[in-house]
Amino acid sequence: MTGHIYRDVILEQHVRLFRGAMGAEFRFMDGNTRPHRANIVDECLQSEDITRMDWPAYSSNLNPIEHVWDMLGR
Numbered sequence: 001m002t003g004h005i006y007r008d009v010i011l012e013q014h015v016r017l018f019r020g021a022m023g024a025e026f027r028f029m030d031g032n033t034r035p036h037r038a039n040i041v042d043e044c045l046q047s048e049d050i051t052r053m054d055w056p057a058y059s060s061n062l063n064p065i066e067h068v069w070d071m072l073g074r
Contacts (some may be wrong), residue, residue, distance in 0.1 A: 003038025011044050029053040035063050 019026045028050050030036040045052055 001035045003035045003040045006061050007044045008037040011041065015050065016048050019048065021072050027053045029055065030056065
């Protein structure tokens with residue numbers, strides 16, 4: 001996935017419409033992958049007045065699959 005595809009498919013077709021339905025208190029959460037942090041994505045979010053939640057760079061405790069891997073490791 002590229003930043004352009006992420007913007008065109010996810011942000012424009014889904015997030016923007018959902019934000020409109022939720023109102024001004026809407027906060028958007030995405031990961032720290034390169035497509036999510038591309039300049040074109042930042043510009044799109046700013047132009048749509050969408051606030052992004054802060055997300056720690058390495059947040060394994062927030063990722064459910066990490067708990068599964070831990071259990072399998074035991």
